[in-house]
Amino acid sequence: MADRQDRIAEHQRGSTFPTRTACATFLTFTLSTAVVLLTGTLLVGCGSSPDEEAEDADQGRYTATGPLLTDTVVDQTYVCQIHSIQHIEVRALEKGYLQDILVDEGQHVKEGQLMFRIRPVLYQAEVQQAAAEAEFAEIEFRNTKALADSNVVSPNELAMARARYEKAKAELAAAQAHLGFTEIHASFNGIVGRFHVRKGSLLDEGELLTELSDNSSMWVYFNVPEAEYLAYRRNEQAGNGTKVRLMLADTEIFDQVGEITAIESDFNNRTGNIAFRATFANPKGVLRHGQTGNILMQSRLDHVLLIPQKATFEVLDHRYVFLIDKNDTLRQTRIETSGELQHIFVVNKGLTKDDHFLLEGLRKVKDRQKVEPVLVPPDSVIKHLELYAE
Structure with missing residues (x-):
């Protein structure tokens, strides 16, 4: 028994397994090493790179x-309204049925061109009646004059016959004028607007048919505050001119230069502004009545x-x-x-x-x-x- 215990003790001393003391020593060393490595890592992480240090130096x-x-x-900018140099309403001068529309919406027409015709039958009959009455009055006047020359009738009767003849001629002229009003002609070269009636419509006297616009030149109206109005006057007196430019709704600058041609007589007491009018040539027909835009007016400061x-x-x-x-x-x-x-x-x-x-x-x-x-x-x-x- 004693020999067996000695052999076991000797085997344990020669074994490769660590003893309890050795294990404790190994764990202590490992933990110490980990702490050192972790501390080094934290120190490196807290440090700044050269680029970051330079950025900190420039901060502020x-x-x-x-x-x-x-x-x-x-450039002073002003909202503006664009108007045709001539823009009129075309209305019926007589009542009746609209017989013919001889133009189209948006069409360019010449001065004197026939645009609308109202059925003329009734007015033609009135002209014929007035012409007959005028002829009758003329015959009566000539007969009365011959009798007056022979002292058969008094001068008063001759004067009355002359008056009736003159009245008949005036009534004939009026009937012819009414007949002429059944044809509506263009008052100037321009562009036809939208139709407000159609062929066959029964028209009243004065009823709106369409509009006619002369867009060869355009009037552009804009409002200027009092201080800028005074600055404009100073620039004008200094010979800096009255030229302006027009910015369209798409922010493009219109290719024609405008000129200030009129200034309203009074300031608006409510807004403190005064109205200017600039005139622009419109050779390509780009501008139309009712457009909006912005006027650019140069001001020297x-x-x-x-x-x-x-x-x-x-x-x-x-x-x-x-x-x-x-x-x-x-x-x-x-x-x-x-x-x-x-x-x-x-x-x-x-x-x-x-x-x-x-x-x-x-x-x-x-x-x-x-x-x-x-x-x-x-x-x-x-x-x-x-x-x-x-």
Whole structure:
């Protein structure tokens, strides 16, 4: 028995299985190594790459500029109504059945061209009756005159016979005029509008048949505020002309230049505006009566401040910039504009020529934030925008 126990103890000492103490030592080493590796990983993860460090260094730096004080010319835009130089309603001058329609809607007609004919039978009969009465009165007058020359009748009877003859001639002329009114002719060269009646319609005197428009030239009406009216007068006196352009509904510019030919006598007390009229030649017939568009009228502005449009933002229909104060702190500042060019606003309130404002990064900052501005000369900024617009 004692020998067997000694052999078992000797076998255990030579076995490759670890003892309890060895297992504990191995686990302690493994956990320590894992902790060291995990700590190293966390330290590496918390570190910054070179690019991120450079970005952090630039954080807070934004491009800024100031307004450009200069003279410029801007286009003032006004909503307008376009009218034919002549636009009339064509109406029936006599009552009766509409016998013939001799033109079509949208057709170009010449002055004097027959357009409509009312059935003339009744009026022809009236002319014949009036002609017969006039002939009878003429015969009576001649007979009375012969008797008067022979002193058979008194001068008063001759005068009455003459009056009856003159009356009969007048009634004949009236009947012929009524017959003439059964034919409606074009009053001028123009375009026929929509028909309001059809062939065979029973017409009343004065009933609307169609419209006729002369579109060879067009009158364009638009309203101008008082201050801009005064600026226009100054430009006119300075010899800058009265030419305007017309922007159509599809934003295309009409190929003819217009000229201001009339200004209304009074301002509208309710709106404070005054009506202008510009005349445009319309050789291709592009413009039609009743169209709308926008008048572009150039106005010269002296000693005004120009700023890039991208330096502004809107809040509740008001325009703002981020003004940079002497402490490099942003101040949300409201401005007012009096005109605009492509990519440029003309500022008339809210800025001075010595101010600086944020040019880029407006969505990344907020009011009263401190920044490090990188100033760019305003003339180079505006010049770049003008080149970009071209």
